Amino acid sequence: MRQKRFFLQENEIPAQWYNIMADMKNKPMPMLNPVTRKAVTVEDLSQLFSEECSRQELNTTDRWIDIPEEVREKYTYYRSTPLVRAYGLEEALGTPAHIYFKNESVSPVGSHKLNSALAQAYYCKKEGVTNITTETGAGQWGTALAYASKVFGLESAVYQVKISYEQKPYRRSMMQVFGALVTPSPSMSTRAGKDILTKMPNHQGSLGTAISEAVELAKMTPGCKYALGSVMSHVTLHQTVIGLEAEKQMEMAGEYPDTVIACFGGGSNFGGLCFPFMRHNLSGKRDTRFIAAEPASCPKLTKGKFGYDFGDEAGYTPLLPMFTLGHDFMPANIHAGGLRYHGAGVIASQLLSEGMIEAADITQTDAFKAGCLFAEAEGIIPAPESCHAIAATITEAAKCKESGDAKTILFCLSGHGLIDMSAYDQFLAGNMTDISFK
């Protein structure tokens, strides 16, 4: 019987994360302190983030960073996640391509986000922090941080983008089951929120705004740190457990990917899967393609500008050197809330500027069409975000069908879509429209 799923033993779960910055010839440009406009220091960052995460953020020299044993023990609750050969999808497409996906949807909270949430909560706990705050779009990250906070005995407060808070009530419920205090953003609980609501009372919220609110709460609250679910280099670092596992599992399958694909919001599942494979490109041993699938309505990679910009709406964060649509860009209300972000992480931005990464723009309807095909073929209903990666995979698999070339494609199933069924309803009813980028 052909093997469908590949697992690692628990003692084979990576003991270290991979820091791609150590291998980059051109390091990312420095982040700048928004006040002094000088390169941020660990001290600057640790006003907001845990000290260890702040150090990791600026660490451009250590290739391997140890995963704390306490975090690794919690990883065993769901890791290794399966590497799956998508026989069903291959057959549905009639492609000679070998398609694999790394199934991060099996995590307790339904997405890859937990990989970093556990690390961030652990470091906070270790450093004597009592409260964590964050923002969340679709709710995947907020759920992960709520659970991770519960695991390590911290209080958590989550600002959820209002449109998602209303569209996806089940995610709010999940966060509440894990003990989080959840507030729709923009809210009246922060100055940043009040300012926006005063100008635009019907503001539907955005990740940029919610970040401003969470950052403000962290700054104003003793014993409280802020945690971010993507964009930052330390978040992507934690996510490299995905790619490091996948590399071992592909070896079990006797293959190496020609093309690696992931959806792209801030870049954490993308970098998490891709960077461990990219290290073999950087060392000249491999020539793998890496494709970032972003929403056509929020196309920072293909239509954004590379330059310094804030990570949030209000301008509280450091200035980041990144591909951006502008920190005041208001993304369309697509269902893939996790991809509604104006900028790309600094590492991915640098690599994109050097041509190491390709980007594909996916319309919302193409994403859901791909998601439904995948659900029928593989049984798993993907998150709207992951649908973008699937759509890009289908495009590549179609090229293989045309050329007869049996390439090996690996993509990240970053999460499941069980909490997003109302979006599928809309798609199946023919009521989904595409919002073009302006």
Place this chain on the structure above:
Amino acid sequence: MRQKRFFLQENEIPAQWYNIMADMKNKPMPMLNPVTRKAVTVEDLSQLFSEECSRQELNTTDRWIDIPEEVREKYTYYRSTPLVRAYGLEEALGTPAHIYFKNESVSPVGSHKLNSALAQAYYCKKEGVTNITTETGAGQWGTALAYASKVFGLESAVYQVKISYEQKPYRRSMMQVFGALVTPSPSMSTRAGKDILTKMPNHQGSLGTAISEAVELAKMTPGCKYALGSVMSHVTLHQTVIGLEAEKQMEMAGEYPDTVIACFGGGSNFGGLCFPFMRHNLSGKRDTRFIAAEPASCPKLTKGKFGYDFGDEAGYTPLLPMFTLGHDFMPANIHAGGLRYHGAGVIASQLLSEGMIEAADITQTDAFKAGCLFAEAEGIIPAPESCHAIAATITEAAKCKESGDAKTILFCLSGHGLIDMSAYDQFLAGNMTDISFK
């Protein structure tokens, strides 16, 4: 590092199901044809069910039944499911007990139901059937059959209990993603539905009523067979893949369960996990306890009568020798829709009458309290049905704490609760009340 999860290799997934009837000293009494009142034959049953399932239903002699290779291949999409040592729950309870759970929630559709749906859809396809119909409560079974039908190229029509159809719209959406035609029951599309709506226009539906509708549709439609998600012996047979895997996995963990626990609706996840272990009781080698956790508001095992009754509201099915609250019993609208059924499967009923099985009645609020504790400790939000098994497990673990006895407890996490978050909302808001049995 202590091991948390145990998996089998794909070639270790059982190649046969276990038929406990072959080992029972007292076979279940025969089911009776509702018209002739004579013992039903394979011919009788195959008017409704596929021929192979009809044969399996009445097979009391073959201990092992081969799993078709086509079904086993589809099992690899999600099996083996993990056996998990619940370290988190043990620590939260401070119990010396070793608690394990078999995590069936990782299946594509979120529950154990797929184990039988794949088998039933496969046999139908092989026998030239084109359409399958069934009923569903919470939607777990309907989703499984919808997906299994898609896998084997059949059309599916599902009658969903109206209260669940309205309470859990996401399950309906899932069924629709898999191509099923979903109708809330009672409906005007069948005589059985019309009769009930004429008498009670606001009827909220029940499994018994939905079964009547699906059975009627199957009888009236050429090329259409009916499939049932529990109660019948062939369904439980297919579910024994759970217990057979668990047995091997417990061996990997170096343990054997003193107590095995599962929730009980019709008995399929219960029998599926328990019967493979019970065979060692029947052969005199072991003395394991088996506990069926049922809702206090639908207590057929503790307060029902053992005798002949119909499986459905309208009286279309064979008469089954079972513990029953009466086929016209209207279960309370608890969230555990899968446990809202008036009768117990014939095998479990026979074993209960002989004292081989214990039963525990769990109130709805106790179930959800247990579910929240489990979610915090293990990260997985359980289905309302599974919460009953967890509550019973917690009771047993508390006894161990009191006695200091480190017993090994194994329970079935039959499904996840991500589609049931509105029930958790109600519980967390303090708005859940217990409905007493009348």
